[in-house]
Amino acid sequence: MKAMHRLCATLVLLATAQTAAADCGDAPGPCEIDSGTYHVILPEGPPKGAIMFLHGYGGNGMGSLGRNGWAGKALARGYAVIGPDGDPMEGREGRSWSFHPNRPKVRDETAFLTAVRDDAAARFGLDADSMVLAGFSIGGSMTHYLACAAPEAFAAYMPVGGAFWRPHPDTCAGPVKLLHTHGWTDSTVPLEGRVIGGRDVNDPQAFVQGDVFYAMQLWRQANGCVQLAPDRFVTEGPFMRRAWDRCTPGSALEFALFPGGHRVPDGWIDMALDWREGL
Structure with missing residues (x-):
């Protein structure tokens, strides 16, 4: 009888998880938290890990x-x-991220992205402590800035085609595990x-x-590397x-170049996950 009760409880939990995935994921809409929205796709079976x-x-x-x-x-x-939604752009369609130096911030992106991390972990049974953060272009820049401000927020960082903007940060907290990829x-x-x-780098509007x-x-400085080469x-x-x-x-730092332009290159995810799993 107890075994039957445990089985019934397990089925209820599975049904609840499937409903959550249907109502907050691929379709019909995004997951909502107080500071924004995000989307999720899940593998078959228990997740090995999670990439934001x-x-x-x-x-x-x-x-x-x-x-x-x-x-x-x-x-x-x-x-x-996990695909978080950036801030809606004023006067045009689409979204972006709020991090530019010397410009007003629309949203505390570090607080938002760590809240997404925790919410997704709770909803979908993911391990928040092993989650990695990646991003492309301005999303790659956002990845760098979050790693700089809060290196402990994610287990590793994998930006593609985007880094810091001028004026560059003077220093970053650290150390980090980071693989930067660029065309x-x-x-x-x-x-x-x-x-x-x-007009130029001295134009305050630029x-x-x-x-x-x-x-x-x-x-290299944040990670305390002993030499530049x-x-x-x-x-x-x-x-x-x-x-x-x-x-x-406990730190890790790699830089990968590929013979191409502004894109997430073929083979990136396998290279990046092999790097992540080998740490």
Whole structure:
């Protein structure tokens, strides 16, 4: 009789979880918390882990979770994928993230994204402590800024095609586990950055992208690495990678370049998850 009661209780819990997933996930709408919304796709069976991915400029959380792209490969490897929605952009469609230096902040993004982490963990049985944060373009920039301000918020960081903006941060809290990926021929977010919406870097109205190589220097400092030059190089395969190993115990820092432009490259998710699982 007790076994029957346990079975019934288990079935009720499973039904509740399936209803939550249907009402707060792929369809029909997003998950809601006080400070915003997010979307979730779940693998078959118990999740191996979870990736929170921040969309690019003008996008939204659901647009990042296409099953025919990298998100589908993450699902196949057993990972849940979470797509938070950025702030609605004034006067135009789409969303973005609020982090730019010397500009008013629309929302406390660190508080929002950590709240999404905790809410998704509670709703879907995910491990908040092992969740990783990734993002593309301006979502990659947001990933860098959150890692800089609150490195302990996520287990690792995997930004693509976006880093700090000028004026660069002077320092970051640390250490972190971070893998930055960037296209060698990216002209939207060049490795050296560019000026947007102004005449030059001294125009107070301009938004000025930062230098990715400076970002990596900042992370070497935050991680307490003993030298500027990388300790390891990987020159085979689709990514040219450099890694710094002689750093604070428990930290990890790698930089991956690929021969392409402003995009999440083919093979990124497998490379990134292999890196994450190997830490």
